[in-house]
Amino acid sequence: MVVAHDFLYQKPSTLLDALKLRAQYGEKCSLLAGGTDLVVNIKERRISPDIVIDIKGIPEFSILEERDGSIFIGSAITFTELIESPLIKSRVPIIAESAHTVASVGVRNRATLVGNICSAVPSLDSAPALLVYKTDVVVESVDGKRIIPIDKWFVAPKKTALQNNEIVLGVLVEIPNSENGTAYMKLGRYSGEDLAQAGVGIMISKNLEYKIAFCAVGPVPRRALKVEAFLNGKEFSSITNELSEIIQSEISPITDIRASKEYRRHMVDVLVERGIKLALSRLQGE
Amino acid sequence: MNKITFIINGEKRSIYVEPNDVLLDVLRDKLGLKSPKCGCERGDCGACSVLLNGKSVRSCLVFAIEVDGCEIETVEGISQNGLSVVQEAFIEMNSFQCGFCAPGVVIATTELLRKNSTPTKEEIKEALAGNLCRCTGYTPILEAVEKISHHNKHNSDNTGGTNE
Numbered sequence: 001m002v003v004a005h006d007f008l009y010q011k012p013s014t015l016l017d018a019l020k021l022r023a024q025y026g027e028k029c030s031l032l033a034g035g036t037d038l039v040v041n042i043k044e045r046r047i048s049p050d051i052v053i054d055i056k057g058i059p060e061f062s063i064l065e066e067r068d069g070s071i072f073i074g075s076a077i078t079f080t081e082l083i084e085s086p087l088i089k090s091r092v093p094i095i096a097e098s099a100h101t102v103a104s105v106g107v108r109n110r111a112t113l114v115g116n117i118c119s120a121v122p123s124l125d126s127a128p129a130l131l132v133y134k135t136d137v138v139v140e141s142v143d144g145k146r147i148i149p150i151d152k153w154f155v156a157p158k159k160t161a162l163q164n165n166e167i168v169l170g171v172l173v174e175i176p177n178s179e180n181g182t183a184y185m186k187l188g189r190y191s192g193e194d195l196a197q198a199g200v201g202i203m204i205s206k207n208l209e210y211k212i213a214f215c216a217v218g219p220v221p222r223r224a225l226k227v228e229a230f231l232n233g234k235e236f237s238s239i240t241n242e243l244s245e246i247i248q249s250e251i252s253p254i255t256d257i258r259a260s261k262e263y264r265r266h267m268v269d270v271l272v273e274r275g276i277k278l279a280l281s282r283l284q285g286e
Numbered sequence: 287m288n289k290i291t292f293i294i295n296g297e298k299r300s301i302y303v304e305p306n307d308v309l310l311d312v313l314r315d316k317l318g319l320k321s322p323k324c325g326c327e328r329g330d331c332g333a334c335s336v337l338l339n340g341k342s343v344r345s346c347l348v349f350a351i352e353v354d355g356c357e358i359e360t361v362e363g364i365s366q367n368g369l370s371v372v373q374e375a376f377i378e379m380n381s382f383q384c385g386f387c388a389p390g391v392v393i394a395t396t397e398l399l400r401k402n403s404t405p406t407k408e409e410i411k412e413a414l415a416g417n418l419c420r421c422t423g424y425t426p427i428l429e430a431v432e433k434i435s436h437h438n439k440h441n442s443d444n445t446g447g448t449n450e
Binding site for chain 2: 006080
């Protein structure tokens with residue numbers, strides 16, 4: 001298929017050049033990293049940018065490193081790079097686990113985690129993983145740098161806190177300072193390439209502090225603070241009616257082509273139970 | 287028009303492209319490489335897969351202008367010195383009927399075996415999950431790759447060497 005829409009293409013080699021272009025074109029520009037969402041959106045005419053700025057020529061965006069107790073994941077880092085990174089695996093393993101559930105190898109070789117959170121569809125697998133850690137999104141414009149906590153990032157379906165003169169440099173994920181076990185539970189129609197019908201991210205620390213986040217069961221991915229408050233300090237054996245009620249009050253799934261809202265509601269309880277058990281067994285080194 | 291230079295199947299080429307030219311169309315229509323197929327055009331089916339700097343990508347989701355300075359390999363390149371071990375195994379096991387998905391499956395399998403010459407069944411399924419086949423129900427495709435894996439394991443157990 002020929003792409004009917006014409007646009008300019010620029011591949012700046014410095015961040016400053018990219019920020020100037022971004023300031024000049026504003027909402028008329030699209031930022032290109034992996035392109036696995038962007039190219040489809042341009043082809044199917046959901047967006048028609050005047051200019052596409054390819055960020056892959058800027059060295060800062062390809063950084064994946066530990067910085068003062070956090071891990072910086074640059075905007076051009078692909079899911080495959082995350083899966084293969086020993087740093088991610090040893091320090092923030094749920095990021096590798098959730099990256100592994102995204103689409104297929106051929107998409108993960110190109111698609112980026114930052115692109116995933118910028119597309120901000122409700123089912124994005126990266127969100128629960130980032131939400132269970134203290135994660136900041138680092139953005140910059142010609143006016144300077146801004147830090148947006150991940151729980152303030154997702155504003156509405158496909159809408160983020162990013163302003164139209166800003167570019168995301170990457171995310172900064174704080175490495176938890178206590179021993180913990182994590183699990184990402186994804187419900188798909190089949191194992192292999194599929195979008196989530198429901199996703200649950202779980203982190204449990206040694207002193208029984210729980211972090212739980214959902215995707216695909218509400219307009220935006222978010223932490224389940226009431227569920228966490230209920231569970232904190234408690235040993236877990238199985239889902240009780242009381243816990244289920246709290247979980248159900250934290251989600252607002254819809255019926256769509258992938259699943260009904262009733263099925264999603266039922267399965268979130270199941271995923272939370274399985275996820276907590278898995279995270280606990282990993283915490284105990286089983 | 288913008289001039290881009292890249293290596294395709296070992297050969298350095300320079301061509302002119304528009305920013306909105308998709309890599310798949312450029313490979314097929316400008317360079318005459320017909321192995322990548324146009325299936326879903328949105329990254330779901332895997333038929334258009336090519337190796338970009340050694341990694342499989344959906345050529346329907348890459349603008350041609352992005353590959354300036356990169357290296358691309360298609361099935362034409364993989365088989366330029368005769369059929370590869372992967373292709374021979376697919377023929378032997380009757381893995382395909384219509385063959386439309388075959389180039390994408392060859393690309394995905396080649397990438398897998400270059401990284402891991404003795405994949406398990408689960409690893410094979412994971413690596414090929416993004417390639418849709420509507421004819422054979424996947425079984426003979428998976429069996430062919432498993433056969434190569436067993437063969438490589440046997441060889442490395444005996445000689446320490448492997449075979450792509």
